Amino acid sequence: MKQLLGTLQYIIQHPLNNSDRRGSLLRYAKWQVGSRLVPGPVIVPFVNDTVFIASPGMTGVTQNIYTGLSDFFDCAFLLHLLRADDLFVDVGANAGIYTVLAAGAIGSTVISVEPIPQTFEKLCANIRINSVSDKVAAHNIGLGSKEAILRFTSSRDTMNKVIDDVHYDGPSINVRVSSLDMVLQNKVPQLIKIDVEGWESEVIAGSTLTLKNPSLLGLIVEMNGSETGLNENERSVHECLSANGFSPCTYNPVTRSLTPIPSKNKGGNNTLYVRDVSQIEARLKSAPHFRVVNKSF
Known part of the structure; x- marks a missing residue:
């Protein structure tokens, strides 16, 4: 529970999430649920027209899903x-x-x-x-x-x-x-x-x-x-x-x-x-x- 609370605090306090904390938490929830229902690599939109490939367990990568830019x-x-x-x-x-x-x-x-x-x-x-x-x-x-x-x-x-x-x-x-x-x-x-x-x-x-x-x-x-x-x-x-x-x-x-x-x-x-x-x-x-x-x- 302590780790979860720390993650959620990190997400809502991120500079890119200040004006849309609800949206950031929704991205977190969608990833947590979706990655369990359909495990495996997912192509995620990134900066401008770039993308990145995210998989469950790739902490350094998936943080960019929650924050936009970790x-x-x-x-x-x-x-x-x-x-x-x-x-x-x-x-x-x-x-x-x-x-x-x-x-x-x-x-x-x-x-x-x-x-x-x-x-x-x-x-x-x-x-x-x-x-x-x-x-x-x-x-x-x-x-x-x-x-x-x-x-x-x-x-x-x-x-x-x-x-x-x-x-x-x-x-x-x-x-x-x-x-x-x-x-x-x-x-x-x-x-x-x-x-x-x-x-x-x-x-x-x-x-x-x-x-x-x-x-x-x-x-x-x-x-x-x-x-x-x-x-x-x-x-x-x-x-x-x-x-x-x-x-x-x-x-x-x-x-x-x-x-x-x-x-x-x-x-x-x-x-x-x-x-x-x-x-x-x-x-x-x-x-x-x-x-x-x-x-x-």
């Missing part, structure tokens, strides 16, 4: 920042929500990285159904500071990660790991998203050349906002990005404005890091509006 502030930043001739890198792509937004709603070129084979298949399915295979290069590998073979959990949906506990005996898989610099091969993105469940500092450590290039405008990095201070992984990320001229901030999609913050964003799971603020703000202000669940932002 990571609203971060996804809105991506949509308002990127342009069709830009390159976006999605590290820890999962089923491809960010990839679909960048390639499908904007038309950007995307490099997506997802280490778990079963999840990678879902990513590829979402790429195909949105007809953006020509825009996306998908890699079924992990990223870190160097080439290696590492063991990952394989049964935790969006929470799969590198195993650093030698006593772990749950479902796992060995995955080839490379560095972002090696994958990019001198290509430089305008935006990078990194969501790798505590492995972010290792990905950053393998991105030395990429971070130094001034064409990279920003990063969306997963950090646990519920924790008061920076943990060891987050501190390493923050120090490295700060040394390369990036500063943490929050984004308001309604006013299209950035607000500097001291370190990580304690109001969400991700933190935005940006540099060349004047160029970014000009892009944000001039971006078109995007449609989702009868809303425009």
